[in-house]
Amino acid sequence: MARDLTSLFDPGSVAVVGASDDPAKYGHAVASQALRAPGRRPVHLVNRRGGTVLGQRAAESLAAIGEPVELVVISVPGAGFEAAVDDALACGAKAIVGITAGFAEAGPAGLARQRAVADRVRAAGAVLVGPNCLGIADNTTELYLASDRFAPGGVALLSQSGNLALELQLRGAPHGLGFSRFVSLGNQADVTLVDLVADCARHEATSVIAVYAEDFGDGRAFAAAAAAAGKPVVLLTAGRGSASARSARSHTGALTTSADVVAAACRDAGVELVRTPREMTVVLAGLSAPARGRGSAGGSRIAVFTDGGGHGAVAADAAEDAGLSVPELGADVQGRLRGVLWAQSAVGNPVDLAGMGEQDPLSYAGTVGALLAADEVDGVLMTGYFGGYAASEGGLGGGPAGGSVLAEGETRAAREIVGRLAASPKPLVVQSMYPQSPSCRVLAGAGVPVFDATEDAARALAAMTAPRLAGASRIAPLPAPAVPLGDPGYHGVRALLASAGVPFPAAREVTDEAELLLAADDFDGPYVLKALHLLHKSDAGGVALRLPDRAALLAAYREMHARLGASAYSVEAMADLSDGIELIVGVNRDPRFGPVAVVGLGGVLTETLRDVAFALAPVPAGRAAELLRGLRAGALLDGVRGRPAVDVAAAAAVIERITEVAAAHPEIAELEVNPLLVRPDGALALDARAVLG
Missing domain, CATH: 3.30.470.20 (ATP-grasp fold, B domain)
Structure with a gap:
């Protein structure tokens, strides 16, 4: 059942407990931010010494405020946290943000304190973010309860790292990325990542959900919530390379690492898994573009469009590395391109202007339009010099002499490209040597992602063309728990699987020669003999195949038993391995x-x-x-x-x-x-x- 987090993101009133004039204290940073929108809701500052904080009268306690407070931020030393929570609940708080550290991250005693606090909060019908978090912000409700400002936009950022959140904000600024919400996850004692993903999925102002998580809590529930979100979820996580804790007594255990598990969950949930803050920024820039939701069926066939062979070849490789395909265009599409371009242009894919851009800058727009109109193209990656002519005119150090005429033509081409894109359901991504040029700014201003690195453009386009899941269709629900397995031995496991319809060859467990010969009478040879209760039986020489008759079976048993001394063996009908x-x-x-x-x-x-x-x-x-x-x-x-x-x-x-x-x-x-x-x-x-x- 979805939790109601209205009091967390749009409270009627706010109090900051531990507000301070000391810039070295976190209560100072949060209080400063909270006062940015005093007209939106009452903002109360609480400091046990009273007086004034940041020029505003400070109450000595929550009770001294004299009226209920819906959301309380607590930034006090650890010893006073529980009392501050009790005071908040007593004054009617429906949401608490716990900045204070020293709980589950500090060891078993801290975990016990944390659980007790969370129990009290839930019993009161309230919600708790944290403890050990860095605050929250919601630009859509003018709620500013974190130390940093976040430019407004459509990305909801849920992060276990404050510094990474700041880096993503800085990296996103050149791409025009902004944030609808920011939540520092903290220890997730009560409000979890799953709760927040589900709430952001319902939040109309959020178009993309970005997550940095080291501890998923219930990872399966996270995957299901992400799959059901109905909007893109981008995940950056740490520790992918280390193996999960397990016994690894089978091939399965030896093969599986935590990286495999996270990647599998993301594939099944339709989550965009990224490896670095830079890659996350690139993917967010692509998914935040206005064309992001068009063509929800997705498709990996892209056209690479360039004004130089080198850029085209590099971009084609980068596209394939990103999981896209760059197929040769069909004869009809090539014919339409021939009508736009001159004779020396390449039209197979990559499509290369081969110098025509300097003769006719509008050829850029004509080519983009023809490619977007092609049924066999799911998206376009334009790469190379575009932007250089206008960069020369704008003093950015690009472009050949000839200047203003080419610059004006290139800018007109950019505007026409924007018009062609508006009439198409397909995405366009641009890599330019001059991404800050006037013509590239025209594209970026219309929501076209523009990058200076080819691999970034390809990665963004891969995210934009990926099909979006309609609900949690690839995450099957867990079945009800069955009666526990009583016999974990080989034949017990076989029986369990066979009862579920898994076919096996005929087999019988034996412990001596007499039972062996009786088993041989149950079914015809050839036979297989296996020594049981051994790890990796084949490696230990505990498997004999293709034993043609009883005599061969008995001989194999005597040799194997003398060598291994296993307590039990399995006699089985030999399967036909041909053509298998x-x-x-x-x-x-x-x-x-x-x-x-x-x-x-x-x-x-x-x-x-x-x-x-x-x-x-x-x-x-x-x-x-x-x-x-x-x-x-x-x-x-x-x-x-x-x-x-x-x-x-x-x-x-x-x-x-x-x-x-x-x-x-x-x-x-x-x-x-x-x-x-x-x-x-x-x-x-x-x-x-x-x-x-």
Whole structure:
């Protein structure tokens, strides 16, 4: 259920407890900001010494104000925080912002204090941001309760770092980026990142939600909220390269890192995952452009348009690195371009003016218009010298002699490009050697993202053309918890999966020669013999394949038992491996995101090849098929060099069943089927392992 945060972002009155005239204290910075809009709502300053603060009378306590206060900011030493919270609740506060530090981040005792405070706040029907946060701001309601000013705009910034928020503000200024809201997340004792994403999704003035998070809390709930937001969410996070805490007793555990988990969650939720503040700024600049919401179906086919071959080639590479495609344009489109350009222009893609811009600056606009009108083009990346003619006239050190005529023509071309773009549902991004030139400012002023770096332009365009999810369609709900697994051994896991419809060869567990021979009578050879209760049985020499008859099976058992001395063995019918491909299907339970599936090439070389894909579990069959076909070796599934195609639909259905089982058993830390044999006539699980948490 969505929480009502109206009192947090649009309170009727505000008090700053710990307001100070001392610039070294945070209570001074917050109080200074709070007084920027005194006409919007009453702003009360509280200092235990009373007197005046920042030229305004300060109350000695909240009670001394003499009237209820809806939102209270607390910036006092740690020892006085709980008492200040109690005073705020007593005076009717419905929202509290806790600046004070020294709670969960300080250790177990601080965590216990924090939980107790949060319980009191919730019991009173109020909400708490923090503690250990740096404040909030909402430009749409003139609420300024953070130390920094944020230029108004459409980006809601939710950050665990104040310095990073400041950097994003500084980087965004040249692109005209502004902010609807800023919230410092702090320790998320009560109001969580999930609550804030959901509230910003409902906030009409917010067009993009930007998040810097180190602790997601409930990562799966964050992914679901982001998927359901109905507007872009951009995530910058830290610690992607370190492995999550896990037992790693299976291939699945060894393959999965926290980076894989976060990336999988973002893919499933449609979140734009970025690696640096610069990349976040680039993506935000693209998504904040007026054309951002057009063409919601998305599409990765882009046209590169240049006035020089070098820039075109570099831009095409950058586009493909960003996940875009730069296909050769069709004959009809090339014909239309020939009608706009001169003979030496290249029209295949990249499209190159080849000097025509100096003869006819309006050729820039004509070419952009033709490309935007092409059905086979989803977006346009214009790169190179555009802006240089006007830069020369504007004294920016660019452009050839000839000056004013070319500059005026280029500026007219910029205005015409803006007109062509207004009539198109497709995005245009520009890379220019002269991004601050008058003509580029015309483009930027109309909402066209302009960058000085080719890779930035390509990344922005990739974000602008990415399809947006309609709700949480790729995050399947977790099933209800099932009866806990009683037997985590090999045959117990097989039975659990088989009961869910996962097919296995016939098998029987044995502990001595007599049971071995009885098992051989249950089904025909050839046989497989496995030593149980060993990690990585193949590596230990605990698997014997293609045993043709009872005699061979008995001989293999005697040799293996003498060498390994295992307490139990499994006798199984040998599967037909011809024309088959071995896959791995695993599920690892992440402490933040819950069950995460890994799907890829299986067998003994799984960890070496590392051709795997990740998704939040459970994984519906349709999504499973996408993961399989997206593997580097995905083409093998459709048959190569005379090999037949395998039954991808059958494999996908089994993947769905395996991941459903894992998701329904929270006591299972890792569940793995390796290999899952997929053949032209179906799929068969050949081995299984579970690790309890």
